[in-house]
Amino acid sequence: MRSTAKAVGTAPGKVILFGEHAVVYGRPAIAVPVFEVQARAEVSLGEPGQGVILEARDLDLRYPLSSASADDALATIVWKTLARLEIPPQPDILISVQSTIPIARGLGSGAAVSTAIVRALARYFGKHLTSRAISDLVYEAEKLYHGTPSGVDNTVIAFGKPVYFVRGRTLEIFWVKTPFLLAIADTGIVSETKDVVADVRRRYEENLGRYEFLFDEIAEIAYQGRGAIEMGDLPRLGELMNRNHAVLQAIGVSCPELDRLAQAALEGGALGAKLSGAGRGGNLIALVTPETRGRVDLFLRLAGAKRIIITEVS
Ligand code: MEV
Numbered sequence: 356m357r358s359t360a361k362a363v364g365t366a367p368g369k370v371i372l373f374g375e376h377a378v379v380y381g382r383p384a385i386a387v388p389v390f391e392v393q394a395r396a397e398v399s400l401g402e403p404g405q406g407v408i409l410e411a412r413d414l415d416l417r418y419p420l421s422s423a424s425a426d427d428a429l430a431t432i433v434w435k436t437l438a439r440l441e442i443p444p445q446p447d448i449l450i451s452v453q454s455t456i457p458i459a460r461g462l463g464s465g466a467a468v469s470t471a472i473v474r475a476l477a478r479y480f481g482k483h484l485t486s487r488a489i490s491d492l493v494y495e496a497e498k499l500y501h502g503t504p505s506g507v508d509n510t511v512i513a514f515g516k517p518v519y520f521v522r523g524r525t526l527e528i529f530w531v532k533t534p535f536l537l538a539i540a541d542t543g544i545v546s547e548t549k550d551v552v553a554d555v556r557r558r559y560e561e562n563l564g565r566y567e568f569l570f571d572e573i574a575e576i577a578y579q580g581r582g583a584i585e586m587g588d589l590p591r592l593g594e595l596m597n598r599n600h601a602v603l604q605a606i607g608v609s610c611p612e613l614d615r616l617a618q619a620a621l622e623g624g625a626l627g628a629k630l631s632g633a634g635r636g637g638n639l640i641a642l643v644t645p646e647t648r649g650r651v652d653l654f655l656r657l658a659g660a661k662r663i664i665i666t667e668v669s
Pocket of ligand 1: 371374375376377378379461501503504505506507508548552632633
């Protein structure tokens with residue numbers, strides 16, 4: 356077994372541009388990586404006989420893999436990756452994880468941490484894994500974070516490119532004709548994807564016809580959104596974001612704070628705005644230009660945004 360003294364793996368955050376929730380029910384979603392935030396994992400040689408030690412300094416955690424429970428998502432990704440890389444159990448290594456991606460805000464922090472761990476382990480043991488293999492491994496850990504994940508988070512984060520994603524289908528990476536800017540505004544409200552997805556499932560089962568209709572509406576928006584991105588039609592893209600937000604309100608996953616931020620972004624001059632991710636907190640995304648970004652930023656802050664990241668999609 357070849358190993359280096361130290362290996363690092365990183366992964367970006369993500370936002371969903373179109374299609375959250377509907378994607379769980381087989382409709383398309385568009386997601387883009389966010390490189391302004393990052394998860395980082397470092398694997399180094401541990402003490403002889405200690406086995407695998409997991410460390411997350413941000414969370415004040417340090418524990419041996421052997422003591423982790425079966426529903427520990429960090430441990431799960433390590434177990435699965437070591438098995439995939441055919442490394443004998445319990446090598447003496449320290450896996451240290453850090454992340455600047457806010458947790459439970461729809462930015463894919465769980466998938467990014469898992470991706471960083473897989474990459475660092477593969478590098479440490481001198482093995483190569485394709486983006487597809489990394490994405491598939493991360494999906495296994497996502498099940499612990501999310502319950503019934505569609506797979507969009509692990510896909511966009513492992514590939515690190517804008518994706519048009521339909522569950523169970525071959526991934527499509529598409530062309531962004533005109534790079535554009537998104538302001539990502541944090542409500543500061545923690546929202547657990549697992550809980551919101553489970554609530555949407557309950558509502559769906561109680562009112563199948565209505566929810567199928569709403570998901571179809573989102574599918575159409577995502578399809579047209581891809582066209583707008585490929586054509587570089589930013590006003591149209593903004594309009595579709597507004598429409599997607601309205602359907603997400605109808606589904607019951609927005610909240611007054613997200614609606615307030617959406618309104619403020621539009622008043623500040625954004626071309627469109629919508630919640631991104633599971634909703635009921637987390638982040639709002641707004642389509643801005645170099646001319647409007649400052650004003651939109653100000654309006655969002657005045658409306659209560661706790662943190663704003665501007666990212667370029669290209
Ligand atoms: C979470 O980032 C997006 C959801 O659509 C859940 C999923 O796709 O698994 C809400």
